[in-house]
Amino acid sequence: MSRIPRIGRRVALAALLLAATVSSPQRARAAVTSDPQPILVSRQLAEAARLSAGEIVTLSADPKGAGGRTFRVVGIYEPTPDPMRLTARRLEARLHLPDLLSIVADPSDPLSADSVSSINVALRDPGDADRFLRDLAARMPGLYAGKTHDSRNGSGPFVAIERFHLAISLVTVLGSTAFLLALMVIRADERRETVGILRLLGFSRRRVLSEVLLEGLFIAVSGAVFGVLFAVATEGAVNRLFQWRYDTALVFVRVTPAIAARCVAVAAPLGVLAGVLASWTVLRSDIVALLRR
């Protein structure tokens, strides 16, 4: 008889569909029922319990392993990344519902073999969701039903995290603007004489201003584009770091065209403004003042 691994005593059957903690697996002999039912195990569980496809495992709802049933692992899957369960170890298995109920049902409770945690519903017309929920509430009071995605909900955790990152971005932009202004002031100071000579040659204030504006725009847009490219180049590294840390396939950082456009749209006017502000005294000064040393 082949060796049959048994999941350690810390695996609760409720964890089969939820995150669970698993101690090191204990391999022990167990009776193999004929034609054990197929199950899938998550990649994380397969790694933790050193399972592979084809192996026979015993699953039990009892921490001591009593009343277990044997199953055959027919595949290993990557669980859908769930940001709400980021820190949970995805030690999961997927069974046919009757098999799960046969393990977790309480023999003293006649309803337990006919009870489930939740039911996923796919509507023919997703636009009917609100009407469906109303009808359901009217027919089954006490039953909770909700949409999987409610765009009107502005209070979720990700909304808070988005606002948090936006606030940090704004502070970073403030610091960057001060930095840019300082450099533009230095640059304007260095070019006082150059501007004076240009004015002497007949360049109008308007022409000098347009040069300053274009220069500020060019520096800001170039810097923003460089920043976006740098972010794109490093997003892979950041994602790999967090994916390794949390053992997940979740993507943490993604630079989208909308984000890139927003960065350039914020940087461009700031750059122009910084250029104009820094060059203001130079633009307002007369030629003699500019050329006087």
Next chain:
Amino acid sequence: MSSIAFAWRGLARQPARALLGIAGIVAVGALLFDMLLLSRGLLLSFRDLLRETGFDVRVTARPDPISAGPQIAGVASLLDALRALPEVRGAVPVRFGKVEASSPADRVHGAFLVGSEAADRTWTLLEGPGLLEGNAAVLVNRNLASRLRLTPGSRIRLRGISSRGVEAIPETVFRVAGIVSSPFDSADALTAITTLAGFRRACGETRGDVADLVLVASTPDSGAAAAVAAIRRVRPDLNAYSNDQMLERFERTDFAYFRQISRLLSTITLSFAFLLVATLLTVSVNQRFAELAALRALGFARSRVVGILLCESLLLVGIGAALSLPAGALLANRLDTILRSMPGLPERLHFFVFEPRSVAMHLALLASTGLLAALYPAYLAFRLPIAATLRRETVS
């Protein structure tokens, strides 16, 4: 004149540049300070909440103190065993459940019901006598009182919601004995607290000897660790955790994300501060070659010139760092408000918690960054050839 006085004059001669440099340092310094507060803020705040309950050990039947799991059976004998331990000052069993609560004003589905003994004073009384006696008294939190328009002495109806399916649990009437605040209530939590007998009555239960959790207070002489060890000796089938162990678990899992974000952002802000100071000083040195060469020609040693530049950097960073502390405090307040708006978090949990070591670390990091940033411009000044520089400046 000392190097610092020279450095001050150098900055004062270019006020716009110096002020903008300081403004940049204030912005990044504020962000750095906030990230240092965030790195341990959740941990410190949660530790304070745990301490506030007055219990420092938790006993459960599940291996993970956080997740749901089996109940503890034989609670009466367990309590006797725990209370007999010299390391234990007190032990209180706790039940958790959900109820439908109603009053003449409104009906609420899914309010949180806690059943415990009168010795469990993990809550703070806000109004009313707060005496939980028998099986017909209940304490409610401010949200539930407001929603159902309850005051001490009001009647509230509770019907337990079974987790196993639709069951016809009868509605029971309770008297509101007080309005309380619980440290772990979220901003929108609807919570009611009653005795164990009241809990069984509300939830229609007949099994009286179970608990979801037993809270244990250790004696001051022995401490939580000794209490945990003693509990594990008498009941090796159960799991006992001290507050410190709970915190360690949270730090490894749920709080780890914010700690890592804070490290990442701290690194970025320090890099930014380095770039800012290094660029400003380098450009400043490039513009002042003639001045520096003249100082060298007058007899200033290389080390003194380098010292002046280092002092300039420290002045920029020092003033910026000092101003960034109040700016960071204001920003932390705002960021804390944003993060605490996440649903389900205890209302009194904070992400940004002040501790003196954060200030020390903030100042040390910025000072090191300022010194590092000044190295290259200092090197330029150190290597400056006096005669060639003076000649070039004179000819140009």
